[in-house]
Amino acid sequence: MSMNNQGRPTSSGEAFPASIATISGDRGLDHEEPLIFELGHGAAGVDLPDVDVADARLGGQRRKGAIGLPGLSEPEVIRHYVRLSRMNYAIDAGLYPLGSCTMKHNPRLNEKMARLPGFGDLHPLAPQSTTQGALELISQLMTWLTGLTGMPAVAMSPKAGAHGELCGLLAIRAAIAARGKNRKRILVPESAHGTNPATAAFAGFTVDEVPAKPNGHVDAGALKAKLGPDVAAIMLTNPNTCGLFEGEVKEIADAVHAAGAYFYCDGANFNAIAGKVRPGDLGVDAMHINLHKTFSTPHGGGGPGAGPVVLSERLAAYAPIPLLVADGKGLRLIEDMTAAPDGTKPFGRMCAFHGQMGMFVRALTYMLSHGRDGVRQASEDAVLSANYILASLKDVMSAPFGDGPCMHEALFDDAFLEGTGVTTLDFAKAMIDEGYHPMTMYFPLVVHGAMLIEPTESESKASLDRFIHVLHTLASEARAKKTERFAGAPHLAPRRRLDETAAARKPVLRWKPEALKQAAE
Amino acid sequence: MSMNNQGRPTSSGEAFPASIATISGDRGLDHEEPLIFELGHGAAGVDLPDVDVADARLGGQRRKGAIGLPGLSEPEVIRHYVRLSRMNYAIDAGLYPLGSCTMKHNPRLNEKMARLPGFGDLHPLAPQSTTQGALELISQLMTWLTGLTGMPAVAMSPKAGAHGELCGLLAIRAAIAARGKNRKRILVPESAHGTNPATAAFAGFTVDEVPAKPNGHVDAGALKAKLGPDVAAIMLTNPNTCGLFEGEVKEIADAVHAAGAYFYCDGANFNAIAGKVRPGDLGVDAMHINLHKTFSTPHGGGGPGAGPVVLSERLAAYAPIPLLVADGKGLRLIEDMTAAPDGTKPFGRMCAFHGQMGMFVRALTYMLSHGRDGVRQASEDAVLSANYILASLKDVMSAPFGDGPCMHEALFDDAFLEGTGVTTLDFAKAMIDEGYHPMTMYFPLVVHGAMLIEPTESESKASLDRFIHVLHTLASEARAKKTERFAGAPHLAPRRRLDETAAARKPVLRWKPEALKQAAE
Amino acid sequence: MRYLPLTPDDRRAMLARIGAQDVDALFRDVPKPALAPLSVFNLPDTQGEMEVERALSKLAASNVAAGAAPFFCGAGAYKHHVPSAVDHLIQRSEFLTSYTPYQPEIAQGTLQYLFEFQSQVALLTGMEVANASLYDGSTATAEAVLMAQRITKRGKAILSGGLHPHYAETVETVAGLFGPMTRSAVTPGSAEDIIALIDEDTACVVVQSPDVFGLIRNLRPIADAAHAKGALLIAVVTEVVSLGLLEPPGAQGADIVAAEGQSIGNGLNFGGPYVGLFAAREKFLRQMPGRLCGETVDAEGRRGYVLTLSTREQHIRREKATSNICTNSGLCTLAFTIHLSLLGEEGLTRLARINHAKASALADRLAALPGVEVVTPAFFNEFTVRLPKPAAPVVEALAAKSVIAGVPVSRLLPHDKTVEKLLILAATETNTDDDFAALSSALNGALA
């Protein structure tokens, strides 16, 4: 057998005799791992004194039964989580082209800064004289966010993108109410992310879908036709979820404003244009910024994030408490509606305390590291990389909206798989065997069998080339009906395909002690 | 197919069609990774200004050619090392029963403490008034080391066990010289670790091997017979490398002393007796302590460690500089031979500065966490666990030195493999497929095909039981000549067996730029 | 720029393959006037790691960290000792830099810990099911009220006066859109008669225990009264360590539990990120907000985990979803579950007892100061005292002496003059006798 110079096999290795399972169930460096509850055996991973306390001050509420938590020593706990971690894919280990999710590099410096005791060990209600550095950090971040967006104000407390959407819509609601109006309808393009309609409903509005044009852009004509006295706002994503810039955005904004409504922009894709285009120049009234996407807080298996919302002059007054103000003595938080400064009419409060400080530290660290020039370059590189993928794969995969250019993500549909017996899902799962996380699938809903690829600016050209080569080959094989790789993929991951139907049919959502389980039967 | 409640398959999964290699060469979460030199493409993982400097103060020595280092951005560098790491086995991921190596749990607190700026960012030659906390830490650690060993003095600067051996032998050499003697011979049992004879030679002595008795203990009679006026010292490991306590140690020490020689004890196995037995009570004159074994500095893929040497009254005066003394103003380092206090005659210096402070912090953290009671319990648990393994496997594997008890490691030989076609190496490699790191093999040299298992105190009973089950099954299968698992194992690791002969025959020890390579051809 | 792998050469080659002249050609859909030159952005240029670290460190150093002074703040966020293993493990690349586990075959690590997290939360709260986290305790409380509104098809919610005012405001802001929110009046340190407020229009009663003044509440009678009127009891817990010593809400008839999980595994972080715990009775499962992880098998019959019941969620159900939440508190749940695994049954119950003992000792000590009255008779690790003076200036005066004395109630309820002398203090396992001595002597000085 020959080898190439990177140690990659030119043919697959002898497999372990298929007839033989390992004794342990583990396989080399791949360990199976029981539930922590199955491992617990009454040990403890902490050493705490066994203090006795009287009932006197417990109001008769002392716990009667045991909790049922498993007990393990520290080494066992560490091994458990290290083994679990090894079953995960991660950006740090490979390209993670999840469209709309912006899996970019997460600098380690950000993590280090967020852990400085002056930030990480600071109480939200500590006397404000002892938190001036934290308030200054928030203030600097606000300057960056308003500076990059060209908007006059920003509400910092929303805890993620969807929470930011809610914040924006509540500000719009308050502004409409202040005008003595009652507008209930929100226009949402059908390509919108699920949080948009969900948030509109959450904020007490009704949702009216706006169709997309065959070229992937929102149908501005249809949109304008839907405007009316009961329309509170539109929620437009720009760049949109097809990875396209809505070129008619300014006209749309003008029409919306003319109709007395507001323009909410979903800023989840701001990473394509940060440092290039200011949403404030496009007529936007409110836009959330996913700090965990554009400004690189690690996704952490699902969170946490932060979703500050920039606001136009028309909405700024309605920003929720807390508000940050500067006075003679330094920076100060206004934490109560009744104390709101003149001219402001906060619509309420999004959450306890002042927002996701941990993410603020990371975002500011990211911004200071990149600088305005680096932020701009990152946007350009993200767009360039997506177009490079589009240009390199459009011959074998099908790009529903033509040859581009696209913005920061390249969208394909499943037309090229038609008649091959391979589905979008199969295609994605075959990528897993190749060492890649699949792209976003079946979103946006406006194209059939969508595959949305967002490479971000964090991949080298060599990495992109390798990815393109693999996808090109996979697509070619699928088209040639060589389907072995696809049927039943993934073959090489910690698990084969999981039965999601069974999971939903009879949900098992927690471990139960034997006693409880038996009782239930 | 059925499943048991821990997700372990009851039979092996369908293999990926053996005829199909992946396109990428990667397989699921297992990525192949090129050399960093093959990845470099002129990017940079740091942002530093391009400062111009004049030649004026460079003494005509400005570099003429390029260095040839690869250039990568931070995300590429992180991915490279994360991928490499995933090809490694680690204690954190599984039982690591390497005999003599003491792969015990490495508490994370130790890592955190070693990184406190007051330790990690402290210069060794900073003014001593600004390093009193560091000196106090060393002093506390010295109290622990002398307290646990019952020895009056300790030299802190040796940088690992072997360096400690050298320190001990040089102290002995100095003590002999001070007596006006010239003794050249050092007695070393044949079961000794390789560093013992190597160090003796390094220190200018000749080595005289002492045979072992059939029961694995040193032959005290033979040893005594070898004593004579040219014998400088014996180097005895206790507990010895067969995992046995040398019960005749006191008599040996007495005989050695009577012959005018010194007793060097290899303390690598101190973890079996710490908090139970004080080497000072056994007549030891010098003993190194591998802080990275007994006191849990992580092994870090080969180092760093620390090897402080405790010294008897007879040797204390010869400890090398630096010396730590207390005076009116606090603690002070004596860093120069000419400044040595009265009554001391340092034999020299082991290294620049004051030893492995990073390991000192970890060791003291470990000691304060365990306390004397925890140190004792750890030793007992280590011994208990080894005996448990011995008792559980002696029916199928062969224990050369009978039924025990042993100390902290269980020694087996390859007698049980005789005639099976399975070698110790095969057996070990089959363990890799089962998700285990093999035990130490072919050491100690006194038994044939040695397999030395050191579970340490860090494994739960469930973990030991699983390990025993796997080894028991493997041994039974080998004895039954079911050899499929063994032939050519490992099958499931990142690499199959590597060709070590080829590596040594035509050594390729570094990457070379193409130009250099071609020039060489 | 150190984070950007593409070199100028790479960019040229890529543009050539694309067939674009320059990168701005790719931005051709952007209306020309909106394509801004760099100079439009009045912001600093790129800096090296060392310079950035210096700038951030300077900001951090101008705050007084909780660990840097005798420290007694609580009121919804608590200083606890988090074992060093937690932060090490959550920084594993595979946890830190992975997304929501949408591809379960290569996300079993995340999925399994979420399943374990859900199980732990259910056990702790005494409830049947728990989700995979919400943003924090306050937003979880708001979601609980919305859920109760959906379940009961009623609008009105009764918020106990002992509910953290920030929580109450958060609830009012969102659930107030769907019905009236009634805050019951309370005297700090005692329980109001909330039962009297429950009527046939009531969707839910929201009661925090221990309440914001530290008082341990008895939930059972409220649960019974609510149920009698077809309303739900939502129990709120801001100090989750208390569940190691106190009867869980599930055992007292709560229908939904919303809690702040910060105390376990997570730092103070100046207010976020925290982790919202959300548990409910199983019969309400399909009305729950947030992600759920469930057990299943793979194609080879091996046990595995997946996100499930996502027909409740925005990405499937859109405007009909039970919530708009997408990104949640992922990594904070991991910190929570690791810390709780380290504690185990014995550790958590001991920790809870230590907290109570510390707070009791502090209460005794403060009660002995002239003019200081402890107004909370039954508490876990936090209680309220009445000072002879307004509390806020006292706290500032002590801060100037590097003693962080607690949270003046006026910080939470600035418009209520009747509470201005009240101070909420928390004591945890991190407080030493020296801290207590420093506080009482400083307080004595400030009150003299």
Next chain:
Amino acid sequence: MRYLPLTPDDRRAMLARIGAQDVDALFRDVPKPALAPLSVFNLPDTQGEMEVERALSKLAASNVAAGAAPFFCGAGAYKHHVPSAVDHLIQRSEFLTSYTPYQPEIAQGTLQYLFEFQSQVALLTGMEVANASLYDGSTATAEAVLMAQRITKRGKAILSGGLHPHYAETVETVAGLFGPMTRSAVTPGSAEDIIALIDEDTACVVVQSPDVFGLIRNLRPIADAAHAKGALLIAVVTEVVSLGLLEPPGAQGADIVAAEGQSIGNGLNFGGPYVGLFAAREKFLRQMPGRLCGETVDAEGRRGYVLTLSTREQHIRREKATSNICTNSGLCTLAFTIHLSLLGEEGLTRLARINHAKASALADRLAALPGVEVVTPAFFNEFTVRLPKPAAPVVEALAAKSVIAGVPVSRLLPHDKTVEKLLILAATETNTDDDFAALSSALNGALA
């Protein structure tokens, strides 16, 4: 105890299987009087993590960290900025808690980075081969002299007066057993005529450049002279960053290079752990000490790495080994190689230029102070000044004002009165203009 998984029940069950009555039965080979009761150990009992952390933090806080003051110490250990990615990566469990890669199939991660490290060290030093590390620069230098003694079968070594005195003492302590060690006298800031000392008995000449006083040496003539007499030139580098700007020893005829790698990737750590770099000409390969990692293929023909040429090492060769070293600087080599990978060609050369520029600026500034004379004419990032007073008390006086002014030569050579006014100062990329200003004003004050 939190680190010990066995419970009392487990222990009982295990003893039962073993057939031992109690654990002391397992210690039956220990002579009875030596089996000590716990009370014999006059040491503290177990403590929780928080208490231990508090005790250690207190010790740490009573030191002045280099980053906490204007700081100018060098003389063999240097303060550099280490990118945060380095420490994150070396703490990956798979790197941190793995052993020496004796099982290559499951240690390719370690082996590959060792191979890369060896390659980087060879490139940096301009040598043909490098090993996988020794303890530190000083012990590497000692090993180099021993190796030269073996190769040349001669005993005598000539140590330049510019060699760090700690290094010289380390060499003398071990290599002095096998032949005479001659230290040449030197005037700080100038190069001695070492060539005159080389004779037919000389195994090697050991020259450090930049030397301990900061002076850049010209090695080529020394190499030629040594080779002419059949001796080897050992070049020593204590500040490895200098190789980003200066001609490498390999280009000047060095036979062996021993260097301290701390500056790249590793913290000051009060002196250790550091990382000894060791490189040589290929023809001396089989006389090299320490581990070597080599490329090979596996049974399927895939490229892989193994430890190789271990017939040189103690575990195979025992008393005939080239060195007794076993544990080396593993994790420090990883930190080194990661930092160097981040730097790359451009980063390292820029870093080196910045260091030289900083030191030059500092030298100019100090030269301007009355009575202060810069005695090192050519230097990298470190130089020596003569003060009008003994340097040690000046340094202590400045330390009291929180300026860490450098290393007085008397600290290294306390018995030599001629150097007592000399002070060695290093400036690196971490020093700011504010640092320089603080130093010169403090120094001015102390000298007035």
